[in-house]
Amino acid sequence: MTASDIELVGTTESAAAPLIEARELTRHFRVGRGFSRQLLHAVDDVNFTIGRQEIVALAGESGSGKSTIARLLAGVYKPTSGEIYYQGRAMSTFRSRKDQLAYRSDVPMVFQDPFSSLNPAFRVSHGILRSLKLHRPELNKQQRYEEAERVVEAVGLTPAGEIMQRYPYELSGGQRQRIGFAQALAHKPKLILADEPVSMLDVSIRIGLLNLMAELRRSEGVSFLYITHDIASARYVADRLMIMYAGHVVEKGPTESVLQNPKHPYTDLLLGAVPDPRAPLSTGIEGDTGEPPKVIDPTPGCRFRWRCPLAIDRCHEETPQLRVLGTNHEAACHVAEPDRAGSGSATVPG
Structure with missing residues (x-):
């Protein structure tokens, strides 16, 4: 990325501004035709920040809206409403090709499937060199x-010269995913969007990719949005954790705080499904009950109420907003109680 591009994208950058900030981020999709046309609420009124050299995990079940958020940040989708700010500048103002290339250089994406993310007709060096030619034209x-x-070499593949001459079919799944990280790293990124990068890999090699993310944060100064449905891996690598359900962020905070002291019944349910031997987990939710979430033309109210044994009448009438229930710990639940020594339950924008 050239100096002029940096100046263009980060003119309003300040040390206090987060790297990425989403404000009331919303994305709806039209489904059906004619009189049966409806709106699928993939993401609704989501707020979050990602700081510099920070790993933030976004966890939830399939269909909760995690990948939609990644594609909104990557610029694949445009928000239905709300705004994304990059280093203090609204993403909606990136209208020129120069603006867009500069942003995509800073915020690349690593995809879930290492078997289809590389072109089998080219050596693995092709994608890396092509990215360098497009995003860093100052290099000969x-x-x-x-x-x-x-x-x-930075992603742990050696000897680099030999690896680069191989075709994708000559690499293992873990090696292919490392090449995906290398392609993103070639841009000199500030934030990598990692959309379930280890979910299709054997358990035995997942830990290597998680360690790679932590090492790249340390050595390259890059931040990560790590999207996963695996609570254990989020706990291993992330500084902060956001729990998503049916298009809403229902809980967020420091990873250990969220997992050791969950405030939302859905988080409790996730933890009950994946027991962790290192710490006792809450047993408030003993099992999953009720119906799946309703995200097509949903009615007001908590979207987890159909499965929640703690639901009260208010949960069916009013959509809960995120409230501060502990130190930097928020949850969107009408029945959740604040920590006794916490910061109270003041309502915050959600």
Whole structure:
């Protein structure tokens, strides 16, 4: 990324501003035709920030809206309403090709499937060199190759020169996913959107990819939005955790705080499904009951109420907003109680 691009994207950057901030981020999709046309509420009124050199995990079941948020941040989808701010500047103002290339260089994405994310017709060096040519035009051919070798070595693949000459079918699933991280790293990114990057890999090699994310944060200064349905891996690698259900962020806070002292019944349900031997987990929710979430033209009220044994009348009438229930710990639940020594239950925008 050139100096002019940095100046263009980050003119309003300040040390106090978060790297990425989403304000009331909403994305709806039209489904059906004619008189049967309805709205699918994939993401509704989501607020969050990601700081510099921070790993934030976004967890939830399939269909909760996690990947939609990643695609909104990547610019694949445009928000129905709300705004995304990058280093203090609204993403909706990135209208020129130069603006968009600069942003996509800073915020690349690593996809879930390592078997289809690489073109089988080209050597693995092709995608890395192509990214360098597009996003870092100041480099000449020799410099691009040297930088490609550097990022391949940075993701733990050696010897880099030999690895780069291989075709995707000659690599294991874990190696292919590391090449995906190398392609993102070639941009000199500030934030990598990792959409379930280990879910299709064997359990035995997942820990290596999680350690890679932590090492890249340390050595390259890059932040991560780590999207997962695996609470254990989120606990292992993330500084902060957001729990998503049916298009809403229902709980967020420091990872250990959320997992050791869950405030939302859905978080409790997730923890009950994945017991952790390192710490006692809450047993307030003994099992899953009721109906799946309603996200097509949903009515007001908590979207978890159909499955929640703690639901009260208010849960069916009023959509709960995130409230501060502990130190930097928020949950969107009418029946959740604040920590005794916490900061109270003041309502915050959600």
